[in-house]
Amino acid sequence: MSKSFELASLIFFPIAVSLSSTAQVSSKTPAVSPTATAEHAASLAENGNCSEAVPLLVKSVAHITDKELQKRSGLAGVRCATLLQQTGPLLDFVRILNQQFPHDPEVLYISVHAYSDLSNHAAQELAQTAPNSIPSLEMDADANELQGKWDQAEKDYRKILEQNPRYPGIHFRLARLLLSKPNPPADFQDQAKKELLQELEIDPANAGAEYVLGELARQASDFPEAIQRFTKATKFDPSFADAYLGLGMSLLAEKNYAEAVAPLEMAVKFQPGNPAAHYGLATAYARTGRKEDAQREFALQQQAADRTGNQGAPNPQ
Template sequence: MSLPSRLFICAYLLSALAMARAQTTHAAETNLQQANAAFHAGYAAASNGDLNTARQQFQRAVQLAPQVEEGHSALGGVLYQMGEYAKAIPELETALRLKPGDQAAHENLALAYTQIGDYQKALPIFDRLENQASQPLSADLLASYARALAATQQLPAAIRKTKAAIAAAPQSAALYDQLGSLYAQMQNWQQAQNAFEQALRLDPQLAVAHLHLGIILARENQTVAAVQELTTATQIDPQNATAQLELGKVFAAINQDDNAIPRFQQALTLDPKLIEAANEWAMALQRTGKEEQAIPLFEKVVVAQPQNAIAFTNLGLALVQTGKAKEAVPDYQRAIAINPNDATTHQDLGVAYLQESNIDDAIHQFRAGLELSPESPQLHYNLGLAFKLKDDLPHAITELETAAKLDANSPDPPYTLGILYMQQGRFDDAAAQLRTALERRPENGDGWAILGSVYKQQAKYDEAAAALRKAIEFLPNQPGTHITLASVLQQQGKKQEAAAERKIAADLTRVAVNRQRATFATNTGNLLLQKGQIADAIDRYQDAINSDPTYREAHAQLAAAYERQGRTADAAAERAKAAALQSNRP
C-alpha cells in the first residue's frame, strides 16, 4: 500500500534552521547555510518523487546540522518511503529524542516497526497516536495498526481497525483483502469470502485477492471455482510463487498430479526458499511413480525442516521404492526419533528392514507399530510375512488370520494363507483361502496357477484344469503353468491336449532362454562399446540378434555401434528394425 509523504513543511524547516543559526558562532554559519540549501534541494526532490536525490540531500543536511530534529525526521521519512525500514528507524528515533512531539516521526516510526515485524514497539506508538489525535487516523495508519494487532493475535481488535480504515477509504480493494485475511485467520470463512469478493468488485486485477479467494474456495471444496480464481491470480501476477503453489495444491487434491507438478516446479523456481513447494512437488512425483526424481526434493525439505517427521518418512519411502532400503533406514529412524508414536513409520521401517533381509529388526518394528495401533491389518499382515520368512509358520498363520479378520476386503492375507496352508498339506483350507483371494483380485494369474496346483494335489482334475486355464489367460507366457496343465490333462486321459500343452511349454522355454542369451550378449556389447572396442561390440550385438531377432535393444545398440564406425546405411537399417519392434509392442 502506498503511503503519503510524511515529511515536513518547508517553512517550518527554515524556521528551525534560523533558530539554530541564532545559537551558533560565526564559524558554523557556513554549515547552516549549506544545510539550508540541502533542505531546499531535498524537499524539492521529494515533492517531485525523486527519492534518491531527496535522500542524498537530507543525509547531507543531517551531517551539516545534526542538532536539527527536522533533518532526521525528513531523512527517516524518505528512507521509509524507499522501503529501507531498518535504516529509517534510527533516524526517526533520533528525531524523537530531539523533539518528542514530532507527529510525522511518530507515524513513520510506527509504520517502520510494523514493516520489520517489531510489533511490540509499534503498538504503543499506534495507541499514543490514536489517543492523542484530534481527528481519526488515516486509512494507511489504521491498516498498519491492524496488521500489528493481528501479528500479536489480537484479531478482533485488528478487524475493528481494518473496518475503520475501510470507512476512511471505502474504495480500497487492498483493505477489503486485508479484512478477508483477518476473517480467515479467525476461521470465519463466509465473511472472509465476502470480503475477498468485494475486493475484486473494486479491483478485478488485484491478484492477491484472487489468490486468497481461491484458497477459501478450495477449502470449501469448490474446486472448479478455486482453480479459476487461482489461475487468474497466476495470470495477473505470474511471478507470484504462492499462487503457483496453491494452484498446484488444488490440482493435487483432485488427483490431477500431471497438472500440479508444473505448478510446484514453477513455484520453487520463482522462490527456491519456498520449501512447501519442494515438499508438494516431491509428493506429487512420488504419487506418479517418479520416486527417483522426488528424492532430491525430499532431501531439500529435511535439510530445511529437520523436525519434519513426515518428510523423513516420505524420503525413506522413496528410497525403498527405488531399491535403496539400506539408505532409507536412517531416515525412518530420524522420523521415529522425532515422532515415536507414529505406527505407520514403524511399519515402513520394518518393510525397509525386510528388503535388507534383516528380519529380526523388521519384526521388532512391526510389533512396535502394533503396540500403537493394535487393530492395523497391514501391520499384522507384514508381521505375518516376516514370520513366514523366518519359517515360523505357526506365528505367521496367526498374524495373517488376524489380518484377514481385520480387513475383510483385502486379497493379500487369504492369498498368503493359501500358500502357507498348501505348504502344510492343508489343501482344503488352502483352496478355500485362494478362492477368497481370487474373488477379490480375479486378475491374479499366479493365484490361479497355485489354486490349480492345489486342486491337482487333491486329484480334482476338472477344477485344476479350469484354474490353470484361467492362469494362462492372465499369464500366457509362463511355461510352468502349461507344464502343470499338461500333467492334469494327462491324468484326465486327454493325451493330445497334454502333448499340445507340453509343446507350448517347450516353445516358451526356448524363447525365454533365447531372450536371456540375447540380453547377456547385448549387455556385454554395451560394456565393450563403452570401452571403445566397437568391432567386438558389434559381434556381441549380432550374437544377440541371432539368439533373438525380436530383441529391440540389440538392434538399437547395433545401430549406435555402426554409427560410430561410420556405417550410416547399416545404422539406419538397424534403427528401422528397432522402431518396427517398438511399434509392434502391445
C-alpha cells in the same frame, strides 16, 4: 465564451486526444506468446536463475506447440523445481512431460529421479515431524525389512500394534517377515499361520493372507484347506494369478482334473510367461483327454522355460 477559455481548449484538447490514443494503443499491446516466454524461462533455468524461471515455465510449458522447446522447458522445470523443493510445480512438469513424451528415455530417467527426490523429502519430513506415528514406524519397518534387519522390523511392527491392535496389514507383514527370515525359529510356520489368522479377523477380505495360508496348507499336503484358501483369495482379488495357480495345482493333486482347468486357464491368462502355469494347464488338459491342447501348453511351457531358465514344473503330488 471568453477568449481565454477558447485558447485553453485549443491547447489542452489535442493533449487529451493524444493521451487517449496512447492509452488505446497500450491496451491493445499484444501479449507475449508462450513460446517466447518458454524460451526466456528455459534460458533463465539453464543459467541457474531457477527462482525466476519456474513461475514462467509453469505458465507456459503446457501451451508450447514446439515439441523440442516443450521438452527442453519441461526438463528445465523439473531440475529447477527439484532444486527449489517446490513439490507442486515439480509434479506438474513431470505429468506434462510424461503425457507429451511417453516412453521417452530422457523423460523416464528424470521422472525416476524426481519421484525419488519427492519420496526422500517426504520421508525426511515424516521422520522429523511425527517420528513415533504409525506411518513413521511402518516406513522404518519397510526399510529394515529391505536391509534384512528382521528383528528391528519386527519391533517396529509390534510398536504399531501397541498403538492400534487392529491396524490393518501388520499381522500379515509379521507373517511375511517370519517366512522370509533366513534362520527362522523351528515353529515359524505355525507362528506365521497365527499372524495370518489374526489378520483375517481384522480384515476378512485380505486376499494375500488367504493366499499365504493356502500355500502353507499346500506345502503341508493339506489340499482341501489349500483349495478353500486359494478359492477365497481369487474371489477377493479376481486378478490374483498366483492364487489361481495354487488352486489349480491343489486340484490336480486331489485328482480333480476337470475342475483344475478353469483356474489354470486364468493363471495362464494373467501370467502368460510363467512356465509353471503352462505346465499345470497342460497336465489338466492331458488328464481330461484334450491332447492337442495339452501339447500346445507343453510347448508354451518349454518356450517360457527357455526364456526364464526355469522349467516351472512343480509336482502336483
